[in-house]
Amino acid sequence: MIAAQDRKLALWNIAVAYIAFLIGTLAGLLQVFIRNDALQLPSWLDYYQILTAHGVLLALIFTTYFIFGFFITGMSKSLGSFGPKVRLVAWIGFAVTTIGTVLATIMIVSGKASVLYTFYAPLKASGWFYVGLALFVIGTWITSFALVGHYIVWRKEHKGKLSPLFAFMAITTIVMWIISCLGVVATVVFQFIPWAFGWVDTINVELSRSLFWYFGHPLVYFWLLPAYMAWYVVVPKLLGTKVFSDSLARLAFVLFILFSIPVGFHHQLTEPGISDFWKFLQVVLTFMVIVPSLITAFSMFATFEIAGRQKGGKGLFGWIKKLPWKDVRFTSIFVAMAFFIPGGAGGIINASFQLNELVHNTLWIVGHFHITVGTPVAMTFMGLTFWLIPYLTGRKFSKSMQKLGFIQIITWTIGMLLMSTSQHILGLLGAPRRTAYSGYNDHPAAQGWFEGLITNHVTMAVGGSILFLSAMILIYIVVMSMFLSPKAVREEDFVDFPMAESDTEHTPKFLENWWIWIGIAFALIIIAYAIPLGAMLDYPGSEGYKTW
C-alpha cells in the first residue's frame, strides 16, 4: 500500500476526472439527439456550446486528470513514497490545473467559448477561455515536474540501475507531453490571448493551426501511452506472467518521443497554406509512428500466448480459453485492445494522403476518434478504475460490483459498435462533422443519411444513448468505490495494484539515456517544422469571428 498522502493526491485527481466525465457524457447524449434532428435546444443553449463542453471535458479534462491519478499511484508504488517537496509541487500543479479547468468550463457554459476543443482561429472566444487553457497546461507541467523530480531522486539513489518499467514509461509520456505542449502554449500565449483581449487586431490562422497540431497529434499519444502502460505492466500480472520483453517495451515508448511530434500536418492535409513536400514528409513520419503500436500488438499477442500455454493451453489456439475471461479487469482491457485494431487501421487510412481527401471533414473522423480515445483508451481507464479506486480507498470490490463492471463494459461495447460503425459509414457517404443539424432542409443527399440500418443517424443516436447508460453505471461504480462500499478488513478483500515483474537483465542501458532521445526528437522536429513554420510567419492575419 502506498503512503496515505499520495493516495489522497491520486484520489483527488481521479475524482475531478470523473466529474468531467459525468458532464461530458451528458453533453454527448444531447448531441446525438440534435444531430438526429430529434431535439431542439432552448434558445439559451447552443449545439456548439455542448460540442465544445463534450470535447474539452472528455478528451482533455477527464483523460488528463485520470492519467495523473494513475501516474501518481504507480510512481509512488514503483519508486517509493513521495517526499514532502514532491508532494507540495504536485498539489500546486493540481491547483493550477483545476483553476484553469474551472475558468475554461465557466467560459464554455456561459456561451463565451463555443469554439470546439480544437479552438480553430478565426473563431474567437473570450480571452479568459484561453487564459484557462494556458493555466491548465502549465498546471500539468508543474505536476509533471514533481513526478520527474521524484524519478531523479530515485535514480541518484540507484546509480547505474534501470528504473522500474512503470516509472520509465510514465517519464517517457511526460517528456513527450512537455515537448509537445510547447506548440500550444506558444500559440495560446503569443497569438490567442493578445488577439482575444484586443491588444492586436488580427491572428495568423495557418500558424496558429500548425502550432495547435504540433501539439494535437502527440496529445493523442498522451492519452494512449498510459493505456499502453496498463497493457504492458498491469495485464501480464493479471495473467500471472511477466512482461514479455522489457527492452521491446522501452523501445516502443522511446519511439513515441521521436515520432509522435513531427507529424501534425497530417491533420492539415487539405489546407492550402502548406506545400505538398512538407505534408508528404510528415505523412512518411506518421507511418513511422505506427511502428511502436505494431510492436505493442506483437508484445500483447506474445504475452497472451505465453500465459495461456503456461496454464496448460494446447494446440494452435487452445491458450485463448485459458485467459482469465471472468476477471473484469482483464476482459475490459482486452476488449479495449480489440477496438484498437480497426481504430489503428482507420488512422492509417486517415494518414494516407489521397484517402484523407475523402474522409477529412466527415463523420468518419468522429468514428475514428471514438474507437481510439473513446474505447481503447477510455475502456482501459475503466478497467483500471475497477481496481485503482478500491486500491486507493481501501474498500472492497465485491462480486456484485464485478458483475456491474461486466454490464458496464458490455453496454459500452455495444453502444460504441453501433455509434462508431454508423459514423464511419455516414462519413463515407459524405455526412459532414462539426455541424449542428444534419437534415439540411430535407435535401435528397442528406435524407439518405436517415435510411438503412447502419447508415443512419438514428443508429448513431441509439448507440449514443446506450453509451450514456453505460457511463452512468460507471459513475455508480466510482461513487461506490470512493465512498460507500464496505472497507476491506480481511487480507483477501484488499485490492492490490497489479504490477508485473519485468526482467531488465538484457535491456540496453542507452534506452534510458534521455539526452539521446530528446536530442533526436528535436532534430526531427526542426527538420519537419522549421522551414514551413518560418514561411508561415509572413502570412496575413485575420479578424476574429463569433458565429454562435
Ligand code: HAS
Ligand atoms: Fe488518429 C484524427 C491518424 C491513432 C485520435 N485521431 C484523429 C482525431 C483524434 C484522433 C481525436 O493521419 C481527430 C482530431 C480532430 O478533431 O480533427 N491516428 C492516426 C494514426 C494513428 C492514429 C496513423 N488517433 C490515434 C489514437 C488516437 C487518435 C491512438 C487517440 C487515442 N488521426 C490520424 C489522422 C487524423 C486523425 C491522419 C486526421 C484526420 C483528418 O483528416 O482530420 C496510429 O497511431 C494508429 C496505429 C495503431 C495501430 C493499431 C495497433 C493495434 C493494437 C491492438 C492489438 C490488439 C490486441 C488484442 C493484442 C497500428 C496495439 C487482440 C484482440 C483480438 C480480438 C484479435
